[in-house]
Amino acid sequence: MQPFVLESPALRLEVPGPADVEAIVEACQDPVLQRFTTVPAPYSRDDALTFLDRIVGRGWATGREATWGLRGPGSSLLLGVVSVRLGMRDVGFWTTRVARGRGLMTEAVRLVADWALGEADLGQLHWEGYVGNDASAAVARRAGFTYTGVGPGMHPGRDGGRPLCWKARLRAGDDRLPKQGWPDLSGTPREFPSTDDVDDRAPRPRDGRPRPEDS
Numbered sequence: 001m002q003p004f005v006l007e008s009p010a011l012r013l014e015v016p017g018p019a020d021v022e023a024i025v026e027a028c029q030d031p032v033l034q035r036f037t038t039v040p041a042p043y044s045r046d047d048a049l050t051f052l053d054r055i056v057g058r059g060w061a062t063g064r065e066a067t068w069g070l071r072g073p074g075s076s077l078l079l080g081v082v083s084v085r086l087g088m089r090d091v092g093f094w095t096t097r098v099a100r101g102r103g104l105m106t107e108a109v110r111l112v113a114d115w116a117l118g119e120a121d122l123g124q125l126h127w128e129g130y131v132g133n134d135a136s137a138a139v140a141r142r143a144g145f146t147y148t149g150v151g152p153g154m155h156p157g158r159d160g161g162r163p164l165c166w167k168a169r170l171r172a173g174d175d176r177l178p179k180q181g182w183p184d185l186s187g188t189p190r191e192f193p194s195t196d197d198v199d200d201r202a203p204r205p206r207d208g209r210p211r212p213e214d215s
Contacts, residue, residue, distance in 0.1 A: 001063040006111045009073070011104055013111060016056055016069035016078060023078040024048040027096045036133045037094065038158050059083070070099070070108050082108045084116050088154075090126040091116070093139065100135075109143040110176055117172040124172065128153060128165040138185045140168050144176035147183070 006013040016024070027033065028043035040047045059065030067083035079099035084091045091112060095105045116122045127145055129136040130153075141147070145168035152162035166183065 001060055001066070003060050003066075006068065006115060007073075008107055008111060010107050011079075011111075012071045012073060013068035013082065013108055014071065015060065016052060016067065016081060018049075018052065019076070020069055020078045021045060021048045021052070023096065024051065024081075027078075027080075027094065030097060033094055036130050036136065055083075059085075066112075068108075068112070070095070070104060072104075080105055080108065082112055084112055084120075084122075084125065086116075086120065086122065088126070089116070089122045089124060090128075090154075092127070093136070103142075105139050106142045109139055113143060113170055113176070117170070122172075125170045126167070127170075128167045131164045131166055133166070134185050137166055137168075137182065141178050141182045141185065143170070144174055144179065145170045146174065146179045147181045 003015040022045075025043060025045055025048050028039045028047070033039065034041045034043075055065065056067045059067055064087060065083055065085045067081060069078045070080040070082060071077060072079065078096065080093060080095035082091070082093040082105065091109060093105055093109060099105075113125055116125055125145075127136075127140045129140075131150060148167045148169050150164060150166055153165040155162075157163045168182075
């Protein structure tokens with residue numbers, strides 16, 4: 001599958017590359033991002049290069065996973081990453097500190113969902129995130145996902161166990177409006193100052209194993 005760009009007046013989604021290594025490394029130092037994902041800790045330049053090669057490059061080449069870097073219009077600064085795994089029909093994402101609280105990831109997820117449920121004809125998308133990851137859940141809720149419950153994650157955490165995760169689904173015929181039934185995300189998040197802070201997709205660990213929040 002050839003990489004392509006998705007964009008709206010608010011943002012541009014294009015494939016991250018070598019010029020984004022330092023931004024990825026900096027973003028993955030965030031202790032909150034590390035708590036809610038399984039990125040290596042500490043996170044190194046080699047980890048970022050592995051992510052770009054194994055996940056981004058091979059994902060597009062094989063048609064297994066489509067990954068985009070989030071940027072503002074006319075800007076080269078990486079503000080986050082969003083991707084969808086076509087086989088498992090799941091979406092995930094993370095946002096840098098400087099981009100949080102602006103609704104950019106919600107818009108990015110909507111763009112990706114429109115493509116995945118339209119041109120890619122996936123039928124439905126899944127999301128899951130650790131219980132307590134209010135920000136990632138808030139993005140999924142605002143993008144129109146329907147909360148389906150809580151249960152063990154589909155993929156192992158760093159310790160090999162299955163972490164408890166919130167789960168949600170977006171079908172092709174669903175509107176993109178927030179749905180009722182989500183856990184209470186209206187209060188001040190426990191770990192971060194805004195509900196667009198920490199999302200659920202980050203580069204894999206060094207060995208490329210799936211992360212527990214990959215759905």
